[in-house]
Amino acid sequence: MDTSQPPRRVTIIDVARHANVSTTTVSKVLRNAYGASPEMRAKVREAIAELGYRPDAAARGMRGQTYTIGVMLPTIRNPFFADILDGLTDRLRDTDYQILLGTGGDGEDTEERMTDAMIDRRMDGVVLIAPVSSRARLEQIAGLVPTVIVGRHGNSPLYDVVTDDDFVGAALVVEHLSALGHRRIAHIDHSETDPTRLLEMPNAVRAEGYRHAMRAHGLADEIDIVATSYTQEGGYIGAQRLLARPRRPTAIFAGADFVAMGVLEALAEAGLKVPEDISVAGYDNTTFAAFAPVSLTSVDQAGHQIGSNAARLLLERISHRQAPSSQVKLTPKLVVRGSTGRPSVPD
Amino acid sequence: MDTSQPPRRVTIIDVARHANVSTTTVSKVLRNAYGASPEMRAKVREAIAELGYRPDAAARGMRGQTYTIGVMLPTIRNPFFADILDGLTDRLRDTDYQILLGTGGDGEDTEERMTDAMIDRRMDGVVLIAPVSSRARLEQIAGLVPTVIVGRHGNSPLYDVVTDDDFVGAALVVEHLSALGHRRIAHIDHSETDPTRLLEMPNAVRAEGYRHAMRAHGLADEIDIVATSYTQEGGYIGAQRLLARPRRPTAIFAGADFVAMGVLEALAEAGLKVPEDISVAGYDNTTFAAFAPVSLTSVDQAGHQIGSNAARLLLERISHRQAPSSQVKLTPKLVVRGSTGRPSVPD
DNA sequence: CAGAATTTGGGGAACGTTTCCCAATGTTCG
DNA sequence: CGAACATTGGGAAACGTTCCCCAAATTCTG
Incomplete structure (x- = not known):
């Protein structure tokens, strides 16, 4: 590393001197x-402008x-996260806060590295989107820095939670398909083994919502869940398995777009033609x-909305560290498009 | 803001004391x-582990x-950036560096806010992906912090540059379509007015590569560029304009996927059926x-590769601030799929 | 074996802010 | 009108590191 210095940055001392x-x-x-006093403020602001001073965030x-x-997100590949981020950004635009993103990857270890990094950098608050870490770890983080968890069910006194009602969302799909005349509605889920996380993950709640709605529509016997993974490949494999069924489904509800x-591949x-031969629905729009x-x-x-709520809760938590935690649950809505239609051979 | 303190963080002083x-x-x-000495190192490391010490990055x-x-990127919506990010991440995984992302939006002002924020936070280096800022601004940034610019042509002694050869990429498309028998190959470009940026932006280089290749294939008279914007809507509008032509193109080369x-919409x-009635090619895969x-x-x-090269150059620049700047230009390749085929009515 | 050179460890001054004070001045009120 | 109180401004001590030194101990060299 060589020693050549770019011209020294303007500091608060320079400003003070310049403004006397x-x-x-x-x-x-x-x-x-x-x-x-107002006069002082004016004088100082002027000096700041003249010198082009910017406070050193590290200091x-x-x-x-x-x-x-x-803001930690598992990956930037999922465009749904971009919507959340927009909500966050819009809410924080007029504050002095700056958002920095980190990717948590898909493992507990990489996620830990990222959250540690955020804590080490003394961030004023963190928003964790769909984290996979254990509940204990989440509480540990929340004990060190104001924290809002997004997209993971289950609550804690230590952090605030913003979720979408996945239970209702899944039910919406089943209702829609059932109304169209479908009975054999299958679901592709993400397989999760960890028991503590099991009930908190959105996919599990969607699957539960699916089951519940199927029963509510008198389709308990038709419940058919394939557990692969929330990836394109998972959908491909899941669909193949479903097509191999002796009585194959007339509709597939995939847990994510x-x-x-x-599935479509x-x-x-x-x-098979969609929706003539088989209907397909996704999640996330x-x-x-x-x-x-x-x-x-x-x-x-x-x-x-998820993002903007998360931002609001985080700002509140930053100013009232000890306030009781709150949970916001938003209601999803179904967007019907061309991939779902009446079953060709009504049951 | 209330005053309740989470337990004080372990500091370097605690470690020193503990290790004597x-x-x-x-x-x-x-x-x-x-x-x-090695003994000291061992002793200290042990103390660090025992106390669970983590250095305070701000300090x-x-x-x-x-x-x-x-790493600044215009938006996290473009999945191509995710590939670049993966390259960066892989290259930096085994170093002590942590990557934090910031979105620059699409304007010079929001981009400036983000780059300023990174500088204020004393980041050791920045990678700017497809920035829209003026050249002067880029050089200003590079004067303050080691900088690598990705996806923007034009070089500077102050920063390193990694680009893909957009000129060649565009030519690949034209060659492919021409080989299939197409003559009326149109191109949809992003309209850019700022003259200084004009030649540095990838879209401009692609357009230039298109023109050059068309001439090289004796299709100079068929050159047809519609300038809208690099968005889905821009493609939609561009395609509509092209379809309204008296002699409409048999192939459309869109500047981005x-x-x-x-266009497909x-x-x-x-x-119109693709590729029977008209062929379509994109960019970015x-x-x-x-x-x-x-x-x-x-x-x-x-x-x-772009990402991994950017990471390499940045590490080099961090350790040799004054080294002459370098430019890396990678060669794109064409991935032929189903959307391009022989023209139905050969010219 | 004396002197030089190298290795090892540590003291203490930065770095650029914020914040805890305190002093001086002005203001209110009984 | 004197005491209590509010307002205004500043001096100086943190915050947790790194890094410039220096001193002591050790090793090398001729």
Whole structure:
């Protein structure tokens, strides 16, 4: 590493000198804190503008806040997360907070590395989207930094939670398909083995909602769940297994749009037409679902609202560390498109 | 804000005390710096493990490095960026650096806010993906922090550049279509007005590559570019305009897969079959292009390699701030799929 | 074996903020 | 009008590191 220095950054001391005040006063102005007269504020602001001063976030972090909010998401590949992020961003736009993103990957270890990194950087708060870490770990994090968990059910006194009602979402799909005349409605789930996480993960709640709705519609005997994974490949494999059934389903409810993509591939390969031969529904209402040639019936989760609620809760938690935790549950809605229709051979 | 404190974090002083050494020594061990014997190292590491110590990144930033690398991307919606990010992540996995992402939006102002935020947080280096800022601004950033620019042509002594050869990529598409027998090959470009940026933006280079290749194949008279925007809507509108031509094109080369999505929608709406009635090619080889029912011929940019090269250059620049800047240009390849075929009515 | 060079460990001053004070001045009120 | 109180501004001590030194001990060298 060589030693050549870019010109030294303007510091709060430079500003204080230039405005003929103390650094304390400048600091007060910066933070809109009590104890500086309007004239002082004006003078300081002018000096700041003239010198082009920007506070050093690292230094601020040593004593006060870093004005940084960390958002962890499993991957940036899922466009649904982008909606959540937009909601967060919009809500925080007019605050002094900056959002920085980190990817948590799909494992507990990589997720831990990322959350640790956020804590080490003294972020003022974190939003964890669909985390896979154990509940104990989540509580540990929440004990160290204001935390909001998104997209994972189950609550804790230590953190706030924002979810979409996956139970209702799954029911919406079953209702829709049932109303169209379907009886053999199968579901593709993500297989989860860890018992503690089991009930908190959205996929499990969707599966439960599916089961419940099937029973409610008198279709208890038709309940048929294939557990693969929430990936395109998982959908492909799941569909293949379902097609191999002696009495094969007339409709497939995939747990995510991604999964539906795989299902559609498998169906196309098998020479089946959608929705004439078989209906398909997804979950998340991604751009992909909306794309006309695909036209996938899907459940819309209002990602934007999820994000904006998460931001609101986080700001509240930052200012009231000890307030009782709250849970926000949003209601999804079904977007019906061309991939679902009446079954060709009514049961 | 209330005052309740989570238990104080373990500091370097606690470690020093616990290991019966000075903080200096602990610091040396942490940074693998010269001046600590193997025995000391062992002793210190043990203390670190016992206490569960983690260095405070904010405090480190005050004197030394933050071990943080900022990656700015315009949006997380474009799955191509995910490939680049994977490349970056893989390359940095075994280093002490942590990647944090920021979205730059689509404007110079929001991009400036994000880059400023990264600089304020003393990031050790930044990777800017497809930035829209002015060249002067990019050089200003590069003067303050080691910088690698990705996906934007044009070089500077101040920063390193990694691009894909968009000129060649566009030519690949034209060659392919021409070989199939197409002559009326139209192109949908992103309209850019700013003159300084004009030649550096990938879309401009693609358009130029298209023109050049058309001429090289004796199709100079058939050059037909519609300038809308690199969005799905831009593709939709562009396609509509092209279909309204008296002699309409037999093939459309969209500047991005996103754009091709819009094109496909417009074609479906017009009742045209792909590729029987008209061929379509995209750029970026996103998941969407690979999706079987779409099966879009597209140019693959090797995002992973782009990312891994960017990471390599950044690490080099961090350790040799003054080294001459380098430019890496990767070669794209064409992925032929079902959306392109022989023209139905040969010219 | 003396002197030089190297290795090892540590003391303490930065780094750029915020925040706890305290002092001076102005204001209110009984 | 004097005491209590509010307002305004600033001095200086944190915060948790790194890094420039220096001193002591050890090893090398001729």
